[in-house]
Amino acid sequence: MQLSFWELKNWFTNIDFTIVGSGIVGLHCALELREKFPLAKILVLEKGILPQGASTKNAGFACFGSVSEILDDLRSHSEEEVLQLVQKRWEGLQLLRKRIGDEALDLKPYGGYELFLKDDESTYEDCLQKLPFINELLKPLFKNDVFSKEIDRFAFQGIHEYVLFNPYEAQIDTGNMMQQLLRMATNKHILILNQQTVTSYVEKNNEVEVVLDDFSFQTKKLFFATNGFAKELTNGEVKPARAQVLITKPIANLDIKGTFHLDKGYYYFRNFENRILLGGGRNLDFEGETTTALGQTEIIQNKLEQLLKEVILPNQSFEIEHRWSGIMGVGNHKNPVVRQLSENVFCGVRLGGMGVAIGSLIGKELADLMN
Missing domain, CATH: 3.50.50.60 (FAD/NAD(P)-binding domain)
Structure with a gap:
């Protein structure tokens, strides 16, 4: 040139x-x-x-880890390391809010929820049993309990009765x-x-x-x-990790507000106004999703649509308006x-x-x- x-x-x-x-x-x-x-x-x-x-290209979650994600991290990291990770994420969110401002971020503090599918009994029981331990682990950082057990009020289907609520989570407009x-x-x-x-x-x-x-x-x-x-x-010790996402057309009388996590964070969804944005499924094909190529695959898109139909919007009709993907950076640590x-x-x-x-x-x- x-x-x-x-x-x-x-x-x-x-x-x-x-x-x-x-x-x-x-x-x-x-x-x-x-x-x-x-x-x-x-x-x-x-x-x-x-x-x-x-x-x-991300889903716009202002989050720092669900209970099952934190427990998963504790299998390969020390308690001190996990606390430091959560602290970095929390401090990063505060820095982002300070620099840009909540109004410009369109920050909505609806809180976050972790759901557990009926066929994942072991993760559900493990998370409920270790809830006090996780809250105690995070207490030096938040001074209060972060996670609490609540009855599902969103009429999701195929999930366990209780969800885990985190009031510190929010949505932003990416x-x-x-x-x-x-x-x-x-x-x-x-x-x-x-x-x-x-x-x-x-x-x-x-x-x-x-x-x-x-x-x-x-x-x-x-x-x-x-x-x-x-x-x-x-x-660097970095591997690409593709994340596939879709968003529905507007849905009349949508009553779902918040950020939601499923299956150790491998699936995540939220409302954006009166639409549902849903992403994840990398765990269905780790090898295939270790790529820098943007695009979608049938196996993951079919699973996302299945979750929409059977779990998230079981009694509502919906149409998918748009699909996309983004590339994250992951590693052994x-x-x-x-x-x-x-x-x-x-x-x-x-x-x-x-x-x-x-x-x-x-x-x-x-x-x-x-x-």
């Missing part, structure tokens, strides 16, 4: 910080760097028309959140270029040469905030990876499907590596 003198001068000369990825992590990193370095030239590169991972973040970055004179794919980079003395598809430029520091797409360039890769290259990746909750905090931690 042949660039003009003006393009080179204004966009690709004397760059202090280049951030790859314009999602939640990348934009929070850019905004934090702007606060630390008011005069710095900051460039954000995004390979899509919009953020390509999960930042504009589109509003990302639009506001982009607006804030632009207002702070942060340059954002879309449809720019970084193919490699080379460290040179005190700078990094960033190679795009058809040209390269120099930057003083390079940050990767590419989460599910991170493996190729960061060699739930802790995010925020580290210096070399003298002038850094990464903040592996958000473990909790990007809304921890993305802002990881962006801040990534920028704080400049201290």
Whole structure:
């Protein structure tokens, strides 16, 4: 690509910080760097028309883990590690709310519910039995019991009588959140270029040469905030994990309000106004969903539709209006990876499907590596 003198001068000369990825992590990193370095030239590169991972494609859950998810985490992490994970997610949500504001997020504090299918007796009994233990574990953070047992009042079918309620969970509008973040970055004179794919980079003395598809430029520091797409360039312990989602057309007299979790968080749904948004099913085909390709599969879409018909909306007619997918970043450990890769290259990746909750905090931690 042949660039003009003006393009080179204004966009690709004397760059202090280049951030790859314009999602939640990348934009929070850019905004934090702007606060630390008011005069710095900051460039954000995004390979899509919009953020390509999960930042504009998630379900809009402001959550930090259901009881079955936390119990699942305790099988591979210590109690202290799990408490720290929940704390990071909770602090990240507070940072997101502080930066963007509840009105701009369209935050709705309806609370969250965990449901248990009738044929999953063991998980149901395990969660009820260990409810006091989980509440005690989280008490240092919340000062109160987080989870309580309630009778299902939503007329779901095929589930156990009791649901677990969490008053600290909320819904946000994902589109509003990302639009506001982009607006804030632009207002702070942060340059954002879309449809720019970084193919490699080379460290040179005190700078990094960033190679795009058809040209390269120099930057003083390079940050990767590419989460599910991170493996190729960061060699991090990150695997992509596709999440498939659908949303119904408006449903008359819909009485469901809140965020809902099923099957250790592998399925999740919520209302958006008078529609149902439902996602998940990665556990039906872990290998197939370990991909960076956006799209849907019959096995997962059929299961989502079955849940809608038999469990969520058993006595209501509905039509599906739209389907999509997003790419998360997961690994063997739930802790995010925020580290210096070399003298002038850094990464903040592996958000473990909790990007809304921890993305802002990881962006801040990534920028704080400049201290």
